[in-house]
Structure formats: structure tokens, C-alpha cells
Amino acid sequence: MAGKGDKLDRILEELKKLDVLDKKFDSLNTKIETLTATTTTLRTDVTANTTDINNLRAEFESFKQTSQTETRQLKTAFNNREQQLRSTTIRVFNMPVVGGESIDNYKALANRVYERLLRPALVAAKAAGDLGVIPQQATIIEACYRVFQQREPEPGAPPAPVVVRLSSRQFKFSVMKYRKAAASPSEADRETGGKRLIVVEDLTPPAHKLLKELQADSRVEKVWTINGQVHYVLTGTAGYKKVKNIFDPIDSFLPPPAAPAPV
Numbered sequence: 001m002a003g004k005g006d007k008l009d010r011i012l013e014e015l016k017k018l019d020v021l022d023k024k025f026d027s028l029n030t031k032i033e034t035l036t037a038t039t040t041t042l043r044t045d046v047t048a049n050t051t052d053i054n055n056l057r058a059e060f061e062s063f064k065q066t067s068q069t070e071t072r073q074l075k076t077a078f079n080n081r082e083q084q085l086r087s088t089t090i091r092v093f094n095m096p097v098v099g100g101e102s103i104d105n106y107k108a109l110a111n112r113v114y115e116r117l118l119r120p121a122l123v124a125a126k127a128a129g130d131l132g133v134i135p136q137q138a139t140i141i142e143a144c145y146r147v148f149q150q151r152e153p154e155p156g157a158p159p160a161p162v163v164v165r166l167s168s169r170q171f172k173f174s175v176m177k178y179r180k181a182a183a184s185p186s187e188a189d190r191e192t193g194g195k196r197l198i199v200v201e202d203l204t205p206p207a208h209k210l211l212k213e214l215q216a217d218s219r220v221e222k223v224w225t226i227n228g229q230v231h232y233v234l235t236g237t238a239g240y241k242k243v244k245n246i247f248d249p250i251d252s253f254l255p256p257p258a259a260p261a262p263v
Contacts, residue, residue, distance in 0.1 A: 075206075075247060082204045083228035088142075088172050089202035092117060092162040094195040110137060110144040113164055117197060118175060120182035125174035135171065142167050158195070163202060175199065201225050210246045219254050 092113065114137040122140075125131040143165040166172045179199040203211065207228055214223040214232050222240075223232040230243040234255065243253065 072245075072247060076245060079204050079206050079246065080228075083207065086202040086204065087227060088167065088169055089163060089165045090172060090175060091147075091200050091202050092164060093198040093200075094158055095162045095197065097159050106144050109146070109162065110141050113144055113162060114141060117179070117182045117199065118164075118166075118171075121175045121178040122171070124178035124181035128178070130177070131170075131174050135167075140167050140171050141165070176201070201228065203228060206246050210243065210250070213250050217250060217254065219257065 095109075095113065095116070118137075118140060119134065122131055122134045126134055141164060144162065146160040146162050148160075166175070176199065179197070182197065184196055203225060207225065207230060210230055211223060211225060214220045214230065219235055221233045221235040221237075223230065225231065230246060231240050232243070233240045241253075
């Protein structure tokens with residue numbers, strides 16, 4: 001009987017151990033279910049966060065594009081306004097420095113510009129029927145000065161350009177159209193090393209930068225401006241084109257560069 005009792009005790013002991021193990025398995029299952037639920041929640045949160053990030057990225061790209069467009073529009077409007085303020089202004093290169101010329105006294109320079117450039121051009125305009133009466137200096141020149149130079153020019157360097165603001169666009173048009181009548185240096189200018197006058201429109205910095213880039217590009221045969229608008233002729237063609245926006249890179253409207261010839 002004692003042997004049977006011991007065996008029964010061992011069986012009961014084993015059953016207790018199984019019961020303990022069963023409880024541990026139940027606890028593990030509960031933890032696994034909890035972890036599974038947590039993982040599912042985290043996966044949902046990650047998916048939601050990824051969607052939010054993608055939405056934010058799309059919004060940022062949209063804002064960036066809109067901002068770039070608005071900035072470009074503002075820059076264009078500002079440039080157009082600035083160019084409009086220069087609509088009666090020209091720049092004259094190679095105008096020799098005259099005696100008595102100074103920052104405080106522009107009359108000597110204005111007299112020289114009128115006699116050397118403006119009057120001959122206006123005489124030609126009148127002879128061609130584009131102008132009725134040749135205006136006097138006081139009625140055509142509103143301002144006349146040399147471009148400020150930060151350092152002393154080197155010996156033999158050309159004189160600083162002269163900025164001349166005229167009293168009307170019509171006078172500017174006549175001077176620009178007939179400037180060749182006064183472009184050649186006079187005898188007095190030759191004696192002082194004067195060169196042929198170069199007369200151009202007074203451009204805004206962006207327009208001037210674009211003009212220089214086109215002049216240096218082999219794809220462009222000729223380039224000029226009319227009222228601040230940049231026009232050009234492609235090499236090997238006859239018709240001219242007009243730049244739509246001066247902030248466009250030149251490669252966006254010029255044809256691709258020609259491929260190098262095979263060796």
C-alpha cells in the first residue's frame with residue numbers, strides 16, 4: 001500500500017508541475033497576443049506617419065515650386081519697373097574727359113555730350129523727317145554724369161562711361177537711331193586719343209548680364225536691346241528672336257550646342 005501511495009504522490013506532483021507550466025504558457029500566450037497587438041498598432045502608426053511624411057514632402061515641394069514661381073514673378077516685375085525708370089537713359093562709352101569736369105559741376109560734361117553726340121544725332125533725325133525741332137541742351141538733358149569708379153584708372157585706360165538721362169523717350173529713340181552720325185571721333189578727340197563713341201541703352205544689371213552672356217555665345221550671331229528687351233539672331237539664321245524673360249538661363253531658349261566634329 002505504501003508503494004501505491006508514493007506513486008500517487010509522484011503523479012500528483014507531476015500534475016502540479018504541469019499545471020504550473022500550463023499557467024506559464026497561458027501567460028506567454030497573453031504576452032504574445034499583447035506584443036502582436038502592439039506590433040500591429042506600431043505598424044499602423046508607422047504607416048500613418050509615412051503617409052504624413054509623404055504628404056508633408058508633397059506640400060513642401062508644392063510650396064517650394066510656388067515660392068520659386070512667386071519669387072521669379074517678383075524679380076521680373078521689379079526688373080521691369082527698374083528698366084522703365086531707365087527708359088530715357090543712355091550710356092556713352094569712350095567720351096573723353098573734358099576740362100572743368102567734376103562730380104559737383106556736370107555742365108562741362110553735359111555741354112560736351114550735347115555737342116559731340118546729341119546734337120549731331122538730332123540733326124540727322126530732323127534731316128530724315130523724324131524730328132521737327134532740334135531741342136537745346138537745357139531742354140533735352142535732365143542729368144549727365146560719369147559712372148563712379150572706386151579706384152584710379154590705369155594709364156591708357158578708357159574713360160569711365162557717361163550716363164545721360166534725356167527728357168523724353170522720343171529724344172532717346174532719335175539719338176539711338178541716328179547715333180552713328182556722331183559716333184566717329186572728331187579731330188579734337190583724336191588729338192586726345194579719343195575713340196569711336198559707343199552708345200547703348202542703360203540696362204538693369206540682370207539685362208546687362210544676359211546681354212553679355214549672349215554676346216559671348218557662339219550660337220548667337222547678333223544681339224541688341226530695344227527699350228530693355230533683349231533681341232538676338234541665331235548663328236546661320238535670318239530672323240530675330242526676343243527673350244521672353246531675362247531670368248531664363250540661355251540654354252533654355254538657345255538650341256543645343258553643336259556636337260564636336262569627329263577627329
